Amino acid sequence: MLEPNGPLPPEIYWRRRAAAIGAVVIALALVIWAAFALLKGGGDHKTDAKASTPASAAATSKAGASGTPDPISAKPSGVAASGAAPAAQGQCPDQSLAVKVTVAQPTYKTGEQPQFGIVITNISSAACERDMGSGLQLVQVQSLDGQRKLWSSTDCFPDGTPDMRTLAPGQQAAFTVTWSGSTSQPNCAGERVPVPAGPYTVVAQLGSVRSSPEPFNIA
Structure with missing residues (x-):
């Protein structure tokens, strides 16, 4: 310094x-x-x-x-x-569904139990859900001309367990029904007797949607 x-x-x-x-x-x-x-x-x-x-x-x-x-x-x-998509989609309306019925084999012998397949398809462009429980499905055996009903799946079993299905566009739900081969009436009234040999048709329905009749034979 x-x-x-x-x-x-x-x-x-x-x-x-x-x-x-x-x-x-x-x-x-x-x-x-x-x-x-x-x-x-x-x-x-x-x-x-x-x-x-x-x-x-x-x-x-x-x-x-x-x-x-x-x-x-x-x-x-x-x-x-x-944001809860499934709740917003709601029930599938009838017009969004198609129902098809098939028969496992074209001819059954008397005493055999025919087996039917039911396929429900979402034909709309949006996913939706629908209760497809057995109590809501109708499978019916008729005469070949469709004028006489011989058996219905809901006559003796009107109630069924709910079966809620969610179907994407084009997705299918498949079910199988086995018929005893006997007649039935609403509320399971009257006597149930085996149907005679002959040609028959089967139809399936969910809501107002009805399948085309599918023919089969009992010999």
Whole structure:
């Protein structure tokens, strides 16, 4: 450091330099303290913002427990409900379905039990669901000309276990029905007797959708 020069004693100049340096140090300390105070204030503001989140959550939880959801919690619930695709699709209307019946073999001997296949197809362009329980399906054996009914699957078994099926466009649901070969009447009234040998047809139906008749023989 340069030696002080001047008419006054050197001690005076050293004291002045020390005072000037002290003032600079104090000013610098004040600037650092002010900056720290500002940073600390900003940090406290963030802490308050975070603390308000649990408070809001607690209010929402309390409202939900009372059975009256606040508008904020009700809005996400609405979005979740609208996104539930299966519920929105609903039941398959009759016009979206096609029903086909088949016979396992063209001819059965008297005393044998004919077996029929039922295929239900979603012919629409959208997936849908439908209860296809046995109590809702109708399988009926008729005379060859269709004028006389001999047996119906719902005469003696009108109730059945629900069978809800979801079908994509073009998807099929298949079922099998075995007929005893005997006649039947509504409510299973009267005597059931074996049908005589001859030609017959079988039809299947779900709702108002009816299949084409399929012929078969009993020999």
